Amino acid sequence: MEAIERNLREEAKRLLAEKKVDVIVGYEAGTLPLTATPTFITDPAEAERLVWNPLCVHNLAKYVHDVITQHRNSQKRVKPESRTRKVVGVVARGCTSRSIILHLQERQYGREDIVIIGVPCQGYIDRKKLSVSLNGEEVLSGTIEGDEIKVMTGTGEKRLRLSDVLADNCITCRFNNPIISDVSLGEPASAMKAEEEFNEVNAFEQLSSDERWAYFEKEMAKCIRCYACRQACPSCYCPECFVEQSRPQWVGIGGDASDTQVFQIMRIFHMVGRCVDCGSCIAVCPMGVDLRKFLKKLDKDAFELFGSRAGSSLEDPPVLSTFKEHECEDFIYNP
Amino acid sequence: MSEEQGKATWDPKIIAIVCNWCTYAGADLAGISRIQYPPNVRIVRVPCTGRINPFYIVRALQEGADGVLVSGCHPGECHYLTGNLSARRKFAMLKKFLDYIGVESDRTTFTWCSASEGERFAKVVRGVTEKVRSVGPARRLVKSL
Ligand code: SF4
Ligand code: SF4
Numbered sequence: 245m246e247a248i249e250r251n252l253r254e255e256a257k258r259l260l261a262e263k264k265v266d267v268i269v270g271y272e273a274g275t276l277p278l279t280a281t282p283t284f285i286t287d288p289a290e291a292e293r294l295v296w297n298p299l300c301v302h303n304l305a306k307y308v309h310d311v312i313t314q315h316r317n318s319q320k321r322v323k324p325e326s327r328t329r330k331v332v333g334v335v336a337r338g339c340t341s342r343s344i345i346l347h348l349q350e351r352q353y354g355r356e357d358i359v360i361i362g363v364p365c366q367g368y369i370d371r372k373k374l375s376v377s378l379n380g381e382e383v384l385s386g387t388i389e390g391d392e393i394k395v396m397t398g399t400g401e402k403r404l405r406l407s408d409v410l411a412d413n414c415i416t417c418r419f420n421n422p423i424i425s426d427v428s429l430g431e432p433a434s435a436m437k438a439e440e441e442f443n444e445v446n447a448f449e450q451l452s453s454d455e456r457w458a459y460f461e462k463e464m465a466k467c468i469r470c471y472a473c474r475q476a477c478p479s480c481y482c483p484e485c486f487v488e489q490s491r492p493q494w495v496g497i498g499g500d501a502s503d504t505q506v507f508q509i510m511r512i513f514h515m516v517g518r519c520v521d522c523g524s525c526i527a528v529c530p531m532g533v534d535l536r537k538f539l540k541k542l543d544k545d546a547f548e549l550f551g552s553r554a555g556s557s558l559e560d561p562p563v564l565s566t567f568k569e570h571e572c573e574d575f576i577y578n579p
Numbered sequence: 580m581s582e583e584q585g586k587a588t589w590d591p592k593i594i595a596i597v598c599n600w601c602t603y604a605g606a607d608l609a610g611i612s613r614i615q616y617p618p619n620v621r622i623v624r625v626p627c628t629g630r631i632n633p634f635y636i637v638r639a640l641q642e643g644a645d646g647v648l649v650s651g652c653h654p655g656e657c658h659y660l661t662g663n664l665s666a667r668r669k670f671a672m673l674k675k676f677l678d679y680i681g682v683e684s685d686r687t688t689f690t691w692c693s694a695s696e697g698e699r700f701a702k703v704v705r706g707v708t709e710k711v712r713s714v715g716p717a718r719r720l721v722k723s724l
Contacts, residue, residue: 449679457681457719486634494634502722506641509680510634516672541679545672564672567664569654572671577690579699579706 248363248430249296252335255361255427256291265333265359269307271300278374278386278395282307296335297388298406301368303522305343305478308334312353313481332358337365338419339522342555343478345423346518349555349562352481362425364433367406367414368523369393372532374409378402412536413523416441424558442544448537460538464505466531473525473535474511479518486510508538516542517563520555591711594639595620595648595704598628600658601693602650608697616701617708620648627651629662633673636687640677640720646686646711650703653691663691682719685710 252270259265272283272293280299284307285291315330322328336344341360348355374383374393381397388394391406407415414420418438422428448456471487474480486494487507495510496503512535519539526535546552549572552563597603603624609616625631628651636647649670657663670689678684688707692700 453678453681453683455681456679460680461719494638496722500722502641502720505720506637509637509676513633513637513673513676516669538676538680541676542672545675549671550668564665564668567661567668569664572667573654575671575674575689576667577688577703577706579690579702 245297249294251429252296252361252363253291253294255429256285256294256333257288259333259359259361259427260285260288260291265331267311267330268294268333268335268361269304269311270294270335270361271296271302271304274299277383278369278388278393279371284311294335296363298366298368298410299388300335300337301371301411301524301527302476303340303343303478303520303524304334304336305340305347306476306481306524308332308344308358309347309352309478309481312357329357331356334358334360335363336360336422336425337363338417338421338423339365339413339520340478341422341424342419342520343522345555345558346479346520346562347481348558349565359427360422360425362422362428364422364430365414365417365420366433367410367417367420367436369406369409370411370523371527373411374404377404377409411523411527412444413521413526416443417521418553419520419556423556442540444537445540445544448541460505461501463534463537464508465501467504467508467533468531469504469507470530472528472530473533476524476528477515478520478522478524479515480511486514508533508535512538512542515539517546517552517554517565519543589716591619591645591708591716592643593620593646593648593704593707593711594623594644595650596623596625596628596631596635596639597649597692598651598658598663599624599626601652601656601691602700604694605692605696605700608694609700610697612697614697614701616704619708619711620704627657627659627662628666628670629657629659631666633669636673637677637720640682640686640717641722643717643721645714645717646688646707648688648690648703648707650690650692650700653693656693683714685714686717 256268268285270283271280273295274281282302311332319327384396386395393404395402417436420436421432495507546563550563639647651663674687690703
């Protein structure tokens with residue numbers, strides 16, 4: 245991990261110094277202990293700030309999209325001959341690279357607009373799991389040593405196993421190494437428990453319809469519609485989201501439980517073939533809504549019905565932008 | 580009104596979203612040929628099943644429809660060549676997803692019905708009405724305010 249971090253800083257410095265990129269989107273140490281936060285580096289001397297460790301939660305593809313779109317919008321009022329391009333370097337693990345592939349497939353920017361610094365990934369720490377293991381005590385300081393986390397709280401030092409607090413999506417991740425990259429750092433990471441990735445969905449499918457509805461209803465009742473999940477999602481880049489549209493108003497903004505349920509169904513359904521299971525929405529949700537249970541279902545169905553995994557290859561088109569003449573006829577009603 | 584009475588007087592409300600080029604004409608043919616079918620469907624005509632935003636179906640259920648029927652041209656017969664083929668992928672995913680969250684599978688039906696199939700249209704409507712009747716009035720996802 246330290247070696248990768250060193251290489252990362254070297255590489256970032258070189259890319260910036262050689263003017264191959266205008267900005268590097270990466271992670272730096274957060275202001276709170278045991279956190280990391282996205283950072284934007286433009287000066288080679290600042291490259292020392294970059295970190296790469298299991299605290300790096302965010303899917304940086306979101307910021308790549310933001311930076312490029314903002315720059316492009318800022319160029320609209322510039323004379324065509326004096327317009328500039330902005331090349332963004334990004335620190336990308338498996339899921340970030342999948343989101344980038346989706347952006348490329350959805351023509352959000354060109355391959356020449358980005359430089360992908362691929363990093364192997366062994367999963368990130370789920371803050372909520374960490375907090376539960378610490379009985380909700382505040383983290384005063386902490387370090388990660390190998391696969392152990394040393395945490396200092398008000399009641400003394402605690403040692404936790406890293407594997408006990410990894411995010412659910414990381415534990416069963418199938419794509420923990422970048423799928424595309426221009427520069428790759430370190431050896432590919434070893435596989436996670438990918439064979440278990442659909443276990444949770446399979447178990448949920450076994451419940452009765454009433455139980456499934458009860459669970460859906462209970463989870464969605466927690467949602468306060470802060471839209472943090474959407475803000476954090478790299479696939480949610482619409483300039484105007486359906487929830488804010490008022491002509492027509494797609495989804496009610498009142499307190500009725502069904503409005504929230506409909507909002508969630510539609511946001512989740514916008515993720516068909518577009519959710520890379522990076523866990524960003526879950527990480528930011530203040531209410532702990534179990535979004536993954538539902539998002540993962542789409543992943544499973546798209547894979548089982550159409551053999552497609554979101555962003556798993558630059559060549560495979562997204563699942564809903566293609567079709568075959570003969571496929572999935574069995575749900576068609578034939579009286 | 581007690582719940583029992585309510586059930587006895589309840590008759591399914593079904594929203595049928597159908598393609599202008601096939602099923603809509605098929606429904607017309609059923610009418611012209613005087614084929615009887617239950618009066619429970621309210622037809623919404625769209626230019627193509629590919630035009631149907633999955634949101635229409637979810638919203639119909641939220642607004643109190645007991646069932647939703649979507650019908651378009653048989654694969655290979657789309658007026659716009661492939662609209663129904665891309666729609667099929669969307670609907671396959673939607674039907675499974677709604678079932679997964681606990682909205683009964685019998686409430687959403689997808690089928691193909693051409694302009695010459697008046698008899699088939701009547702059969703579909705009969706079948707769908709029966710299916711919806713057997714699951715009963717919509718309870719889930721329905722807006723109450
Ligand atoms: S929820 Fe849907 S409409 Fe809203 S930003 Fe995400 S993809 Fe776009
Ligand atoms: S982040 Fe959580 S509470 Fe906020 S809108 Fe999303 S699911 Fe609801």
